[in-house]
Amino acid sequence: MRAQATGGGAAMTAILTEETRTETFRRDVADGGVIETSDWMPEEYRRRLIKFIEMHANSEIMGALPEGDWIGRAPSLKRKLALSAKIQDEVGHAQMLYRLVEDLGKPRPQIFADLTSGKSKFHNVFHYPTRSWADVGIIGWLVDGAAIISQSALLRSSYGPYTRVMKRICWEEAFHLKQGEDVCLTLAGGSALQREMLQDALTRWWEPLMMFHGPPTPPEQDGDLAWRIKTKPNDALRQEFLDRYVPQIWELGLTIPDPALKKDVQTGRWRYTEPDWSRLIAVVTGSGPASAQRLGFRRLTYEEGAWLRAVTMNA
Amino acid sequence: MGAFVVFRQEEPGGAFVHCGSVDAPDMELACQYARDIFSRREDAQRLWVAPQEAIREVADGDLLRPALDRTYRLGRGYRVTVEKRRRIKARIAARAEAEQGEAV
Numbered sequence: 001m002r003a004q005a006t007g008g009g010a011a012m013t014a015i016l017t018e019e020t021r022t023e024t025f026r027r028d029v030a031d032g033g034v035i036e037t038s039d040w041m042p043e044e045y046r047r048r049l050i051k052f053i054e055m056h057a058n059s060e061i062m063g064a065l066p067e068g069d070w071i072g073r074a075p076s077l078k079r080k081l082a083l084s085a086k087i088q089d090e091v092g093h094a095q096m097l098y099r100l101v102e103d104l105g106k107p108r109p110q111i112f113a114d115l116t117s118g119k120s121k122f123h124n125v126f127h128y129p130t131r132s133w134a135d136v137g138i139i140g141w142l143v144d145g146a147a148i149i150s151q152s153a154l155l156r157s158s159y160g161p162y163t164r165v166m167k168r169i170c171w172e173e174a175f176h177l178k179q180g181e182d183v184c185l186t187l188a189g190g191s192a193l194q195r196e197m198l199q200d201a202l203t204r205w206w207e208p209l210m211m212f213h214g215p216p217t218p219p220e221q222d223g224d225l226a227w228r229i230k231t232k233p234n235d236a237l238r239q240e241f242l243d244r245y246v247p248q249i250w251e252l253g254l255t256i257p258d259p260a261l262k263k264d265v266q267t268g269r270w271r272y273t274e275p276d277w278s279r280l281i282a283v284v285t286g287s288g289p290a291s292a293q294r295l296g297f298r299r300l301t302y303e304e305g306a307w308l309r310a311v312t313m314n315a
Numbered sequence: 316m317g318a319f320v321v322f323r324q325e326e327p328g329g330a331f332v333h334c335g336s337v338d339a340p341d342m343e344l345a346c347q348y349a350r351d352i353f354s355r356r357e358d359a360q361r362l363w364v365a366p367q368e369a370i371r372e373v374a375d376g377d378l379l380r381p382a383l384d385r386t387y388r389l390g391r392g393y394r395v396t397v398e399k400r401r402r403i404k405a406r407i408a409a410r411a412e413a414e415q416g417e418a419v
Contacts, residue, residue, distance in 0.1 A: 033327070034327040036361065078387055082387040082388070085385075085387065085388045160328040160329075164328070164330055174390045175388055175389055175390045175392075177390070178390045178392070178393035178396065179387070179393060181393070182393045182395065182396050182399070185396055185400060185403065186399065188399075188403050189399055189406070251403075251404060252403055253403070253407045
């Protein structure tokens with residue numbers, strides 16, 4: 001109808017065609033259709049894909065920093081090897097994901113300019129400092145655990161190249177989870193001081209973890225869901241996370257710092273204190289406790305690496 | 316004439332798997348031959364065709380499969396977690412029992 005109002009002739013045909021194509025595309029992805037890079041796609045789909053995958057890639061590369069602080073302080077050679085391997089994986093994930101974003105039309109210098117200037121975002125959990133070795137355990141076990149839940153749902157995304165990369169990423173994340181879990185279990189089975197350290201880390205990380213899957217946006221208002229870029233609403237992912245990990249955390253004798261946390265036996269859903277979502281916005285827009293330091297470090301390494309890019313890529 | 320390598324995707328969204336090669340004078344005919352040879356039974360979603368000289372094989376065993384223990388990179392390198400979890404649960408249960416004993 002809008003096409004008729006905007007004018008006649010060739011222009012109208014073009015608009016009609018665009019709208020018809022978009023409608024067909026929308027129905028196709030809703031029915032489980034898979035899109036490849038060379039396929040025609042509506043601009044909104046491309047824009048959302050770029051934003052979504054870019055944020056994922058940024059999170060992988062920024063996620064290397066909080067744990068990187070602990071390579072030199074790992075308590076044993078085995079822990080040091082495992083942590084280095086995990087961080088190497090995260091950077092590898094960023095490489096794979098940035099390639100997807102480039103193929104969709106956003107050049108890497110632009111991606112990095114947007115990341116280091118704070119224009120594009122990365123996950124809230126990477127805006128926090130790591131204060132003790134127990135943080136490394138909690139990040140591997142619970143942050144990566146939360147990530148695996150959203151990433152597994154991406155295996156059924158409508159964008160084919162993303163699902164293929166996610167297969168590799170999910171497989172590697174399974175190791176991250178186990179190494180983090182092993183660190184946590186070692187501390188939980190250790191001295192009073194070690195148990196205290198683990199409890200302290202859990203207490204500090206709980207709020208960021210509850211915010212990890214994002215605010216409870218109603219599914220019908222979530223454009224990424226409509227285009228099936230992601231396949232599960234934020235709240236469903238959080239419920240899945242709580243279902244899988246809360247019993248395991250309690251089993252270790254740890255206390256979760258939310259007195260309201262309880263599974264409703266009637267609905268089967270977890271009840272909890274609603275996080276302050278304005279704080280999440282503040283954290284991911286650069287006001288997190290470690291945001292400035294992390295971005296500053298990323299900016300510095302990007303600038304310091306300029307000569308190497310110039311030499312190797314002739315850029 | 317030259318060799319062109321063909322990769323085939325069998326399911327929507329699936330991986331493109333190497334399935335063979337064709338001999339053709341140019342890319343256009345290589346794509347036609349790839350269709351003729353590798354998708355005769357509606358069993359391909361898409362094909363990728365690349366000049367063979369564009370493909371480089373990396374098969375350096377010292378790099379790809381070094382003779383080092385790398386199980387610390389694998390989930391199965393952490394089976395010890397099962398035993399650790401069991402011991403923690405036993406300790407918590409024993410403590411609860413002791414506390415109950417004191418209360419009585």
